[in-house]
Amino acid sequence: IEWIHSRSAGIDYVTSPTLSNSKAIMTNAKGSFSSTLAEYTMMAIAYYAKDLPRLLQQKQDKNWSKYSVQEIRGSSLGIIGYGDIGRASATLAKAYGMKVVALRRNPALSNNDPCVDLVYDNSKESIHKVMNTCDYILISAPLTAQTKGMIDKEAFVHMNKNAVLINVGRGPIIDEDAMIEALKKGMFKGVALDVFATEPLPSESELWEMNNVLISPHNMDMTETFMHEATEFFVHENIPRFIRDETLLNPVDKAAGY
Amino acid sequence: MINRLLICIYFLVLSSLTASLSFESLSLHFTRRAFSTVSSSTLIGLTTSTTSTSTLSSSNGEEQYWNRETSSRKQYQDSKPISQMANIICLSDPHDDANQRLYHGNLPKGAQVIAVGSEIDHFDIGKLKEANANVIFVSHPKSREPLAKLIQQVPSIQWIHSRSAGIDFITSNELSNCGAMVTNAKGCFSSTLAEYTMMAISFFAKDLPRLLKQKHSKTWEKYCVEEIRGKTLGIIGYGDIGRAAGTLAKAYGMKVIALRRNPQNSQGDPICDEVYSNDKTSLCRLVSKSDYILCAAPLTPETRGLIDEKVFSSAKKNSVFINVGRGPIVEEDALIEALKNGPLKGAALDVVATEPLPKDSELWTLENVLLSPHNMDMTETFMHEATEFFIEENLPRFLRNDPLLNLVDKVAGY
Numbered sequence: 001i002e003w004i005h006s007r008s009a010g011i012d013y014v015t016s017p018t019l020s021n022s023k024a025i026m027t028n029a030k031g032s033f034s035s036t037l038a039e040y041t042m043m044a045i046a047y048y049a050k051d052l053p054r055l056l057q058q059k060q061d062k063n064w065s066k067y068s069v070q071e072i073r074g075s076s077l078g079i080i081g082y083g084d085i086g087r088a089s090a091t092l093a094k095a096y097g098m099k100v101v102a103l104r105r106n107p108a109l110s111n112n113d114p115c116v117d118l119v120y121d122n123s124k125e126s127i128h129k130v131m132n133t134c135d136y137i138l139i140s141a142p143l144t145a146q147t148k149g150m151i152d153k154e155a156f157v158h159m160n161k162n163a164v165l166i167n168v169g170r171g172p173i174i175d176e177d178a179m180i181e182a183l184k185k186g187m188f189k190g191v192a193l194d195v196f197a198t199e200p201l202p203s204e205s206e207l208w209e210m211n212n213v214l215i216s217p218h219n220m221d222m223t224e225t226f227m228h229e230a231t232e233f234f235v236h237e238n239i240p241r242f243i244r245d246e247t248l249l250n251p252v253d254k255a256a257g258y
Numbered sequence: 259m260i261n262r263l264l265i266c267i268y269f270l271v272l273s274s275l276t277a278s279l280s281f282e283s284l285s286l287h288f289t290r291r292a293f294s295t296v297s298s299s300t301l302i303g304l305t306t307s308t309t310s311t312s313t314l315s316s317s318n319g320e321e322q323y324w325n326r327e328t329s330s331r332k333q334y335q336d337s338k339p340i341s342q343m344a345n346i347i348c349l350s351d352p353h354d355d356a357n358q359r360l361y362h363g364n365l366p367k368g369a370q371v372i373a374v375g376s377e378i379d380h381f382d383i384g385k386l387k388e389a390n391a392n393v394i395f396v397s398h399p400k401s402r403e404p405l406a407k408l409i410q411q412v413p414s415i416q417w418i419h420s421r422s423a424g425i426d427f428i429t430s431n432e433l434s435n436c437g438a439m440v441t442n443a444k445g446c447f448s449s450t451l452a453e454y455t456m457m458a459i460s461f462f463a464k465d466l467p468r469l470l471k472q473k474h475s476k477t478w479e480k481y482c483v484e485e486i487r488g489k490t491l492g493i494i495g496y497g498d499i500g501r502a503a504g505t506l507a508k509a510y511g512m513k514v515i516a517l518r519r520n521p522q523n524s525q526g527d528p529i530c531d532e533v534y535s536n537d538k539t540s541l542c543r544l545v546s547k548s549d550y551i552l553c554a555a556p557l558t559p560e561t562r563g564l565i566d567e568k569v570f571s572s573a574k575k576n577s578v579f580i581n582v583g584r585g586p587i588v589e590e591d592a593l594i595e596a597l598k599n600g601p602l603k604g605a606a607l608d609v610v611a612t613e614p615l616p617k618d619s620e621l622w623t624l625e626n627v628l629l630s631p632h633n634m635d636m637t638e639t640f641m642h643e644a645t646e647f648f649i650e651e652n653l654p655r656f657l658r659n660d661p662l663l664n665l666v667d668k669v670a671g672y
Binding site: 219 | 327449450453454456457460461463464466469470472473476478479480481482483484485486487505506509510511613614615617622627628629630631632633634635636637638
């Protein structure tokens with residue numbers, strides 16, 4: 001075996017010591033799902049900015065009651081894990097006139113990025129700073145040994161009261177119990193989660209009944225054709241390259257895990 | 259009395275000396291805009307200021323319309339001396355928090371508020387005439403009649419400014435026929451409504467209703483979502499709001515097609531892929547090609563009832579209708595029919611024919627309707643900003659007898 005290709009972007013579902021130690025090249029579907037997840041990110045932001053829950057409740061009650069909405073323009077988006085999905089979200093956020101702060105392992109790589117106003121490294125201090133200063137925080141990091149449980153109880157202590165947390169990365173990056181506790185205590189405004197520590201989300205999870213939680217069943221990148229397209233990417237892009245012994249697209253750093 | 263006479267003589271002398279007080283520049287205010295506007299703004303947060311080319315503009319080519327996001331502030335010639343006073347009547351609620359700066363704050367030199375009221379009885383017409391009232395600032399929703407009366411009874415009125423973008427709430431024969439200039443708040447509310455438009459699109463594309471139902475029943479059920487990228491947004495009424503929405507839509511990778519009275523004004527517009535003129539056939543064609551239809555038109559005699567049964571029946575199957583213009587532009591019964599029996603998948607309405615929406619309206623109970631109480635442009639500060647626009651942009655221009663921003667075509671109604 002010379003080459004292993006994953007049809008999905010996340011490879012956390014196939015990692016193993018055997019994989020890490022093998023000499024085979026590994027590639028994935030990075031970049032195939034990003035724009036749809038960016039669309040979801042802006043929807044999650046608008047959900048809270050325009051208080052969609054209130055709108056829907058008022059409709060149910062036949063209540064015509066004007067209230068002030070928040071502008072997305074001028075607010076800030078902190079992106080934890082500035083890969084392809086993070087960048088697609090930053091691009092949209094910038095179009096809305098948001099301020100964008102990005103967190104990545106290699107901040108230098110984003111030095112001249114027009115979609116980003118500030119770049120930080122992925123240290124604890126940087127995470128706390130983002131949680132504290134941003135109106136919306138997007139987790140779009142891969143699940144690796146380093147990122148697992150990265151958004152912990154301590155991180156939530158730093159979160160600002162009006163902030164909204166959005167997760168399109170992987171559930172285990174967030175300490176789910178700490179998050180639920182922090183939400184219940186009113187330490188921040190709300191969450192929008194497309195991914196969870198355990199999927200399907202068990203019916204006993206408190207998240208189902210909490211008000212300031214938007215839940216989607218890990219389907220916000222699931223268009224009619226996305227899996228077909230991901231397979232096509234393998235067939236039309238990487239196979240021809242492999243056959244010609246050319247550099248494959250989307251190589252994965254097996255040690256890093258993404 | 260003598261002092262006033264002396265002041266008048268002073269101004270007469272001053273005005274005859276000042277080159278800018280020419281009949282040519284005065285006549286500019288009464289003719290319809292007949293030049294093409296080319297504006298551009300890039301998509302990734304690097305906005306360039308709106309530029310407009312005009313055969314009639316003053317020599318420094320300044321903007322004729324205001325856009326909150328892209329216009330440069332205070333572009334009037336500050337060093338130019340003022341050549342007339344602004345004696346302002348406020349047709350407003352004296353307790354309106356957003357107007358407090360107007361009532362009590364620092365106004366440009368030469369401007370003063372001489373009366374505030376919301377009904378004609380609140381004003382002493384004699385005093386208004388004595389004070390040479392020449393400007394009316396309108397913000398009260400029930401201003402139509404009082405404004406018509408003020409126009410009739412105070413002939414010195416030169417300029418009427420509406421704090422909102424829509425002027426349908428103050429139109430009247432008296433307004434159409436009087437010689438006064440009318441300006442409005444075009445461009446002050448657009449970006450928030452563009453944000454709402456994309457939210458409405460997402461609401462249906464990602465099936466937010468289904469998500470919320472599934473949460474309620476604790477159901478974990480994967481389903482396919484629609485991409486917004488690649489879909490077509492059809493904009494009926496391509497003014498400032500339409501363009502702001504089109505700009506965001508383009509950032510999402512949508513195709514944007516638009517309908518406006520003067521399609522030639524959109525030639526070369528990088529936001530718009532196709533422009534249609536506003537005849538019924540074109541309207542039906544636009545609607546048949548759109549996955550999402552946005553109505554962002556003003557309410558005028560021409561647009562009232564424009565979107566009717568014929569238009570809805572031309573709509574693409576499973577398209578979504580969004581209204582941020584005015585309720586009466588839509589035949590509400592035809593809309594309800596199209597929502598119940600197709601072809602519409604759903605509608606997102608920030609405006610309706612009667613506001614507040616009567617409790618017996620079916621729109622409350624139709625599942626595929628996203629309803630908001632005409633508040634999707636209502637930020638904490640938007641009215642304050644609209645008042646500031648009057649104080650900081652148009653008042654200084656009026657005082658210097660320079661072209662005002664956001665002149666309304668009284669005949670067209672917007």
